[in-house]
Amino acid sequence: MNFDLTPEQDQLRDAVRALGRRYGHSYFVAKAKSGEHTTQLWSEAGRLGYLGVNIPTEYGGGGGGITELALVCEELAAAGCPLLLLVVSPAIAATVINKHGTDEQRKRHLPGLADGTQKIVFAITEPEAGSNFHRLGTVARRDGDDWLLSGRKCYISGVDEAQYVLVVARTEDAASGKLKPALFIVPTDAPGLTRSKLDMEILSPENQFLLYLDDVRLPADALVGESLDAGLPALFAGLNPERITVAAMGAGTGRYAIERASEYTATRKVWGGRSIGSHQGVAHPLAHAAVQVELARLMIHKAATLYDAGRDLEAGISGNMAKYAAGEAAALAVDTAVQALGGAGMTTEYGVATLLGAVRAGRIAPVSREMILNFVAQHVLGQDKSY
Numbered sequence: 001m002n003f004d005l006t007p008e009q010d011q012l013r014d015a016v017r018a019l020g021r022r023y024g025h026s027y028f029v030a031k032a033k034s035g036e037h038t039t040q041l042w043s044e045a046g047r048l049g050y051l052g053v054n055i056p057t058e059y060g061g062g063g064g065g066i067t068e069l070a071l072v073c074e075e076l077a078a079a080g081c082p083l084l085l086l087v088v089s090p091a092i093a094a095t096v097i098n099k100h101g102t103d104e105q106r107k108r109h110l111p112g113l114a115d116g117t118q119k120i121v122f123a124i125t126e127p128e129a130g131s132n133f134h135r136l137g138t139v140a141r142r143d144g145d146d147w148l149l150s151g152r153k154c155y156i157s158g159v160d161e162a163q164y165v166l167v168v169a170r171t172e173d174a175a176s177g178k179l180k181p182a183l184f185i186v187p188t189d190a191p192g193l194t195r196s197k198l199d200m201e202i203l204s205p206e207n208q209f210l211l212y213l214d215d216v217r218l219p220a221d222a223l224v225g226e227s228l229d230a231g232l233p234a235l236f237a238g239l240n241p242e243r244i245t246v247a248a249m250g251a252g253t254g255r256y257a258i259e260r261a262s263e264y265t266a267t268r269k270v271w272g273g274r275s276i277g278s279h280q281g282v283a284h285p286l287a288h289a290a291v292q293v294e295l296a297r298l299m300i301h302k303a304a305t306l307y308d309a310g311r312d313l314e315a316g317i318s319g320n321m322a323k324y325a326a327g328e329a330a331a332l333a334v335d336t337a338v339q340a341l342g343g344a345g346m347t348t349e350y351g352v353a354t355l356l357g358a359v360r361a362g363r364i365a366p367v368s369r370e371m372i373l374n375f376v377a378q379h380v381l382g383q384d385k386s387y
């Protein structure tokens with residue numbers, strides 16, 4: 001058992017931390033409040049190679065794994081910049097294309113994903129299906145060599161800043177049976193693809209959208225992989241990286257909030273000479289949250305290590321547990337930090353309440369805590385499936 005990072009991973013962590021701190025939470029909040037994106041930070045992270053750490057070197061990436069990408073997600077979040085699109089573009093899209101795309105798709109997309117000049121977002125959720133992906137209603141029909149895609153997607157993050165969206169559809173002949181997913185790389189400006197922005201109560205530079213696909217015509221090579229058989233493994237390939245990196249983002253956010261609160265409570269004095277942090281009613285909740293965040297980090301490390309070792313089934317269990325633990329820990333840490341700061345906790349200036357919406361959403365997306373508990377009950381505890 002090894003809890004140490006390699007020297008290269010340590011260097012990566014330090015370098016990403018330095019980059020994140022140069023921008024900081026005030027940058028993230030300013031962009032979110034003005035309705036802009038974190039383009040400058042994204043581009044710089046791309047130029048420095050941090051967005052492509054998990055992409056093979058032959059495509060301009062760093063040749064590392066999800067362990068490295070999780071470090072990037074965690075450190076940027078720990079600096080107050082939890083970039084949700086890291087979870088969809090380099091974690092999901094790059095993994096799916098690298099593992100199950102054609103050679104041509106790898107060449108077309110991976111270099112841009114690695115240097116940050118290309119963003120591919122991910123669309124699986126649908127209004128009627130929700131957590132039940134077996135009910136997906138977005139259908140792909142053949143029309144000669146082309147494909148025609150029709151359906152609706154909801155809560156899709158970052159469509160306005162991406163060149164492509166990786167759409168999970170089902171093939172028409174399987175429409176009434178079990179899900180036979182097929183993944184398509186769809187240009188965000190494709191005729192027939194329209195979007196409307198959702199008003200979300202999350203302070204974030206990244207937006208969520210409803211997507212309407214109305215007979216979107218795609219060439220044959222928009223289908224991920226050589227044939228329809230690639231669909232199911234391609235879809236599953238994206239899940240573990242998604243869970244592990246979103247967990248890392250949660251853990252980083254938790255660290256950020258606890259650090260802000262600890263600095264404050266160690267110096268704030270309202271009862272004579274003693275800091276408010278000397279009162280256990282203030283310090284213990286923060287210490288408790290710190291324990292929860294650290295436990296989540298351990299599980300993230302385990303899940304990423306298993307995933308990078310090719311042990312997908314075990315990584316699936318650990319990745320789900322990591323996502324659950326980090327989602328809960330992040331929400332607890334931010335809420336506890338707000339409380340510890342008192343009125344200051346609710347100001348924009350102190351930069352903790354600004355994360356309340358994001359960490360709350362982290363208990364719902366990309367997979368809800370209930371669906372993870374269902375998974376653990378079934379696959380770890382051997383319980384019958386309830387749905």
Ligand SMILES: Cc1cc2nc3c(=O)[nH]c(=O)nc-3n(C[C@H](O)[C@H](O)[C@H](O)COP(=O)(O)OP(=O)(O)OC[C@H]3O[C@@H](n4cnc5c(N)ncnc54)[C@H](O)[C@@H]3O)c2cc1C
Nearest residue numbers: 122123124125130131155156157361365366368370371387
């Ligand atoms: C900020 C944000 C960003 C998102 N970004 C994306 C994105 O980029 N791409 C994308 O495809 N999707 C995205 N989503 C969607 C997200 O993945 C879904 O919201 C999530 O999977 C839950 O689906 P739902 O909202 O339809 O909830 P529902 O399925 O309607 O569930 C509602 C509630 O019921 C619970 N529930 C449902 N079924 C069960 C069951 N069998 N047992 C126990 N409890 C159950 C759920 O856990 C949840 O609490 C995003 C969502 C948010 C909030």
